[in-house]
Structure formats: C-alpha cells, structure tokens
Amino acid sequence: MAASGPGAVAPVVFRVAIPSQLFSYTGTRSVTVEVAASAPRLADIFAALDRRYPGIGFRIIDEAGHVRPHMQVFVGHRVERDLTARIVAGDEVMIVGALSGG
Amino acid sequence: MGARASTPRSAPPRRTRLLVATRKGLWALTSDASRRSWKLSSPSLLGHIVHHAVVDPRDGKTMLVAARTGHLGPTVFRSLDHGRTFKEAQRPPAFEPSSGRVVDHTFWLTPGHASQPGVWYAGTSPQGLFRSTDAGATWAGVEGFNAHPRRKDWCGGDQDGTPDGPKLHSVLVDPRDPDHLYIGMSSGGVFESADAGANWQPLNQGVAALFLPQPDPEFGHDPHCVRLSANPDRLYQQNHCGIYRLDRPATRWQRIGAAMPKSVGDIGLPMVAHPHDPDTAWVFPMDGTDVWPRVSPGGKPATYRTRDGGATWKRQADGLPKSQAWWTVKRQAMTADRFPTAGVYFGTTSGEIWGSRDEGRTWRSLARHLPEIYALEIA
Numbered sequence: 001m002a003a004s005g006p007g008a009v010a011p012v013v014f015r016v017a018i019p020s021q022l023f024s025y026t027g028t029r030s031v032t033v034e035v036a037a038s039a040p041r042l043a044d045i046f047a048a049l050d051r052r053y054p055g056i057g058f059r060i061i062d063e064a065g066h067v068r069p070h071m072q073v074f075v076g077h078r079v080e081r082d083l084t085a086r087i088v089a090g091d092e093v094m095i096v097g098a099l100s101g102g
Numbered sequence: 103m104g105a106r107a108s109t110p111r112s113a114p115p116r117r118t119r120l121l122v123a124t125r126k127g128l129w130a131l132t133s134d135a136s137r138r139s140w141k142l143s144s145p146s147l148l149g150h151i152v153h154h155a156v157v158d159p160r161d162g163k164t165m166l167v168a169a170r171t172g173h174l175g176p177t178v179f180r181s182l183d184h185g186r187t188f189k190e191a192q193r194p195p196a197f198e199p200s201s202g203r204v205v206d207h208t209f210w211l212t213p214g215h216a217s218q219p220g221v222w223y224a225g226t227s228p229q230g231l232f233r234s235t236d237a238g239a240t241w242a243g244v245e246g247f248n249a250h251p252r253r254k255d256w257c258g259g260d261q262d263g264t265p266d267g268p269k270l271h272s273v274l275v276d277p278r279d280p281d282h283l284y285i286g287m288s289s290g291g292v293f294e295s296a297d298a299g300a301n302w303q304p305l306n307q308g309v310a311a312l313f314l315p316q317p318d319p320e321f322g323h324d325p326h327c328v329r330l331s332a333n334p335d336r337l338y339q340q341n342h343c344g345i346y347r348l349d350r351p352a353t354r355w356q357r358i359g360a361a362m363p364k365s366v367g368d369i370g371l372p373m374v375a376h377p378h379d380p381d382t383a384w385v386f387p388m389d390g391t392d393v394w395p396r397v398s399p400g401g402k403p404a405t406y407r408t409r410d411g412g413a414t415w416k417r418q419a420d421g422l423p424k425s426q427a428w429w430t431v432k433r434q435a436m437t438a439d440r441f442p443t444a445g446v447y448f449g450t451t452s453g454e455i456w457g458s459r460d461e462g463r464t465w466r467s468l469a470r471h472l473p474e475i476y477a478l479e480i481a
Contacts, residue, residue: 058175061175064197070173071173
C-alpha cells in the first residue's frame with residue numbers, strides 16, 4: 001500500500017531472493033516487497049513478505065523473533081541474523097536454506 | 103479384570119485406510135473389504151517431516167498434518183479432499199512471543215469431543231498444548247497448561263526430553279465429557295484436567311521413574327504412549343519404565359508389564375488398545391537394556407497381546423522375521439482398525455508396514471521401502 005498524506009514515508013522497494021524450500025509460497029525465486037518506514041529494518045522486509053505470502057514468515061522466523069537455525073539470511077553479501085539491522089534502498093536480501101538443513 | 107465396555111459399536115468399516123506419516127512425507131495405504139489386498143498411494147508433502155496425520159472421525163473428511171522440513175519452521179497442513187490438496191494453517195501452533203519459548207515441531211494431533219465439531223488439540227516439542235476451534239485453521243495456546251506456574255517444574259529442562267526433543271503427546275479426550283482431558287509428556291508424566299485445560303493435576307502414582315532420585319515422584323516421568331481403552335475409565339500406558347494400567351477413579355497405576363517375559367522386558371514405545379474390548383491391548387517391546395539399543399529384543403520382533411487387562415501376555419510373531427530384524431516401532435506408529443475382529447498395524451523405523459487382520463495372530467508385510475515411519479493412523 002502506497003503511503004499518502006502529510007508525514008507519510010514513501011515506500012521503498014526491496015528485492016528478495018527466495019530459496020526452493022519456499023517456492024510453494026511465492027512460486028518464484030525472486031520477489032519484491034514494499035517497505036514504508038522512515039528507518040527500515042530487516043524485520044520490516046519479513047513483515048512485508050508475510051503480508052504478501054501469508055505464512056511464509058513463520059517458516060523462516062520463530063515466534064521469539066529469531067531466524068530459524070537452518071535458515072540463512074544475507075543482506076548484500078553480509079550474513080545478517082539480527083532482525084533489527086537497518087536496511088537501505090538498494091539492499092538485496094537473500095534467504096537461503098542453510099547447508100546444515102536436511 | 104472384566105472392565106465394562108461403554109463405547110457402543112458403530113457399523114463395521116468397509117475397508118481400512120492407514121495414513122502413513124514418515125520422515126520424508128505422507129502416504130496412504132488402503133485395503134479392500136477383506137483387508138487382504140492393499141494399495142499404497144503416491145506421496146503427499148514429499149520431503150516434509152510428517153510427525154502425525156489424522157482424519158477427523160466426526161466428519162470423515164478433514165485431515166490435519168503436523169509437518170516441518172529440515173530447514174523450515176513447523177506448521178499444520180489441512181486437507182478437505184482426502185489428501186489431494188493441502189492448505190497451510192493460517193496460524194500454526196506457536197508459543198506466546200513473551201514466553202521466549204519456540205515450538206520446534208507439532209508432534210501430536212487429537213480431534214476434540216464429538217459434541218465440539220471443529221475443536222482439535224495439538225501437542226508440541228518442547229511441551230506445549232494448543233487448541234483450535236476452527237478445524238485447524240488457527241491455533242491458540244492452552245494457557246492453563248503452557249503458562250501454568252509449575253509447568254517448568256513438571257517438564258524439566260531440555261536434557262529431560264527424548265533424543266529428538268521433549269514432547270507433549272497422548273492428548274486424550276474423555277468421550278463422555280469434553281472438559282475431561284489427559285496428556286502425556288516425555289518428560290513430565292501423565293496429567294489430567296477436569297475443566298478443559300484450565301487446571302492440571304499430575305497422575306503418576308505407582309509409575310516408576312528410575313532416572314529420578316525420588317522413589318515415587320509426583321511428576322517427571324516418561325510415558326511413551328497413553329491410550330484410552332474401549333472403556334474410558336481404563337487407561338493403558340507404555341512408559342519408559344514399564345507397562346501400566348489405570349482404572350479410574352483410582353489414581354495409582356498398576357504395572358501390568360511385570361507379567362511380560364523377563365527375557366523381553368516391558369520397555370517399548372507404542373501401545374494400542376482394542377477398539378471394542380477394554381481387556382485387550384498390544385505392545386511392541388524394544389531393547390531397553392544397558393545403553394538402550396531401542397531395537398527389537400534380540401533382533402526378533404514381536405507384538406505382545408493381553409486379553410485380560412495385563413494379567414497375562416501372549417507373544418505374537420507368526421509371519422514376522424524370526425531373526426536379524428533390528429528395527430523398532432515409534433510411539434505413534436502402531437494402531438488398530440475398528441473391524442469386529444480388529445486389524446492391527448505397525449510401521450517400522452526401517453520403513454515397512456506390517457498388518458494383521460486377526461488381532462495379531464498372523465502378520466504380513468503390507469508395504470516396504472518407505473522412509474522411517476513416524477505415525478500410523480486409521481483414516
């Protein structure tokens with residue numbers, strides 16, 4: 001949903017790479033989500049992703065707010081498991097099934 | 103023994119359909135009317151770790167499947183077309199975020215009372231109890247248990263669980279009273295609620311807990327599988343430390359496994375109650391000596407059946423491998439159908455399904471080469 005009105009933050013579009021384990025939700029390996037926050041954080045990406053693909057968030061993030069042990073998240077080339085980490089326009093988020101899974 | 107059967111017999115089933123939950127997906131195995139010919143379906147949810155799959159006996163249609171994968175978090179899938187298509191629960195079982203606890207997997211599914219269509223219970227690893235009132239679409243914690251001030255004492259720490267995680271299982275609903283519930287926990291023991299889960303009381307008197315320092319602890323036990331018999335006042339329990347029977351309103355379990363052959367012992371994972379006769383039950387013993395091999399004792403698998411409430415046991419191995427069979431049967435992987443002469447079925451850790459159409463007297467292999475079998479349920 002695009003922001004509007006005085007003080008509203010213009011949404012930023014982020015590209016998110018999706019692993020095969022989650023194709024049943026997205027149907028594709030790459031999606032975009034819109035985040036409208038003045039200081040967007042990684043958690044906002046997952047919230048937007050879950051709004052668009054209901055249920056996908058809980059498969060990646062547990063109810064205590066942690067990335068699940070056998071999932072891996074990159075922001076650019078950086079491993080990032082802290083959902084409060086800031087993200088900026090142009091960042092690409094990659095979700096992968098960690099090699100430890102199976 | 104002579105316990106009174108209070109469950110009326112319904113019309114005999116026309117065939118038996120088994121839901122086969124495995125470490126790598128879900129299958130269905132369906133018989134003809136004679137239960138001599140069986141057909142295995144193609145897999146559903148291939149690659150998913152399926153802990154339990156149950157069809158709602160109240161509508162004969164709604165199927166819930168507790169699943170996760172090696173990577174992804176736990177969820178519940180729902181099917182309304184006998185497993186042809188699945189939809190994921192909108193809100194799967196999950197602890198309150200403020201609790202700091204995390205559901206590793208949903209382990210056990212139980213349809214609610216006949217008078218409460220749409221109600222289901224789920225038990226999780228680690229120990230948590232959840233309830234759905236919309237046929238599994240959304241789940242909420244039974245906070246009378248999950249937030250009970252003594253829950254942590256009852257369940258112990260992570261080191262007190264089974265090798266693949268501590269779990270809440272054997273959610274039993276009294277067919278006469280929807281508010282009367284039992285649960286089993288590994289570890290924790292058996293607990294009872296008379297008010298739909300608002301409050302809980304331990305129910306473990308008489309049950310050994312050789313891994314605890316106290317001689318007769320109030321809780322902390324390891325029931326592997328608890329079943330209601332055809333008489334809901336009689337419960338059977340296969341425990342980490344023996345086989346037990348409880349006739350309510352008594353609160354002290356009797357160790358009926360003491361009558362098992364000493365060379366076999368009374369350790370095992372599953373236990374099955376006869377669908378019509380409360381005096382009859384089956385166990386599948388495993389080797390619980392020294393380092394706990396958890397295989398068939400001596401490599402010679404057999405079921406043991408009692409027809410007198412546990413006073414005596416008969417070995418049933420006709421048709422099963424006579425030697426060098428080193429598998430066992432997990433706690434959810436043994437069941438019985440509701441034919442007048444009950445069929446008994448078990449799935450092995452080596453991916454084979456065995457069945458008996460004569461209450462365990464003779465056995466034959468019904469399916470082979472499946473992944474490790476976690477659960478068998480009559481659909």
